[in-house]
Every structure is written in structure tokens, then in C-alpha cells.
Amino acid sequence: MLITQAGLDQLKAELNQLATTRRPALVERLTLARSMGDLSENSDYQSAHEDLTFVDGRMAELEDLIKSAQIAKPASNDAIDIGHSVTVKINSRNATFHIVGEWEADPKQAKISHSSPLGLALMGKKVGDKVEVAAPAGKLVYSIVAIS
Numbered sequence: 001m002l003i004t005q006a007g008l009d010q011l012k013a014e015l016n017q018l019a020t021t022r023r024p025a026l027v028e029r030l031t032l033a034r035s036m037g038d039l040s041e042n043s044d045y046q047s048a049h050e051d052l053t054f055v056d057g058r059m060a061e062l063e064d065l066i067k068s069a070q071i072a073k074p075a076s077n078d079a080i081d082i083g084h085s086v087t088v089k090i091n092s093r094n095a096t097f098h099i100v101g102e103w104e105a106d107p108k109q110a111k112i113s114h115s116s117p118l119g120l121a122l123m124g125k126k127v128g129d130k131v132e133v134a135a136p137a138g139k140l141v142y143s144i145v146a147i148s
Contacts, residue, residue: 001065002072002114004083007104011069015062018055026052065103072101077147080122082114087146088122094145099123118142 003011030052033045072082080086080099087096098111099122105113112119121131122144129144 001068001070001101001103002082003065003069003101003103005071007101008066008069008071011062011066011103015059015066018059018062023052023055023059026055079124079126080144080147081124085148086122086144087148088142089145090140090142097122 026048030045030048033042033048036042036044074081074083077084082099082101085096085098087094089095096110097118098109099114099119100111102113102115105111105116114120114123118131118133121133122142125131125144127144127147131142131144133140133142
């Protein structure tokens with residue numbers, strides 16, 4: 001799995017937070033709920049058990065992601081690659097996107113996956129190139145202004 005260093009750091013931070021804070025709190029909650037008697041009618045026990053199962057699953061998923069992570073390091077700023085910030089001109093206005101791995105993508109923060117339609121179109125392109133991407137509103141043409 002390709003990922004930027006910042007993305008890997010976020011995954012590690014989430015795993016650490018789950019392991020050191022969230023999971024111990026859930027284990028304590030589960031122990032307390034278990035001490036309250038009949039487990040079949042104890043909704044707090046059921047809820048705590050479900051939450052703990054979810055956290056354990058997420059921790060396992062994060063551990064697998066971290067083990068299989070390959071840090072993407074762009075070789076140069078000549079051609080767009082994972083890890084680059086790209087400024088494009090579209091309809092006479094500039095927009096900057098960060099090209100990231102699939103697990104890091106967050107359109108609200110202008111982080112687009114290298115495998116998204118726009119990410120695929122931009123990969124390997126250079127300043128001055130134009131790419132055309134199909135969008136719900138029709139085809140959009142992006143002119144590459146800068147790569148960093």
C-alpha cells in the first residue's frame with residue numbers, strides 16, 4: 001500500500017490512541033458491566049462488548065496497514081507523483097491538491113488519491129500539461145500550474 005509519511009504517521013497515532021486510551025477504557029467499562037449480574041439482559045455489557053470488538057478490529061486493520069505500508073517519495077518535482085502538491089487552473093481559478101495514497105484521501109482537505117479519476121489523470125504529468133477529466137457536470141480541463 002502506497003502512503004505518504006504524514007499518512008503513515010496518522011495511522012500510527014490512531015493505533016496508539018486506540019491501544020493506550022480507548023481500548024483500556026472499554027475493557028474497564030466491560031469489566032464493570034460484567035460485575036452487574038445477568039449478562040443476557042445487561043445492555044451496557046452488550047454495548048461495551050460491541051465497542052470493544054469494533055476497536056479490536058480497527059486496531060488489527062491499522063496494524064496490517066502499517067506493516068504493508070510503502071512510503072511514497074517523489075523522485076523530483078518534474079512530474080506529478082504521490083506526495084506532491086499540485087496547483088492546477090480550472091475555469092480561470094487556481095486550486096491546489098495533494099496527491100496521496102488511497103487510505104489518506106480526503107477531498108474536504110484537498111487530498112486526492114492517486115487512483116481517483118483526477119489523480120490518475122494527473123499522475124506523471126508536468127507543469128504546462130493539460131488533463132481532461134469526466135465529472136458529473138461534464139468534462140473539465142485542468143492546466144497544471146505548479147508541482148511541489
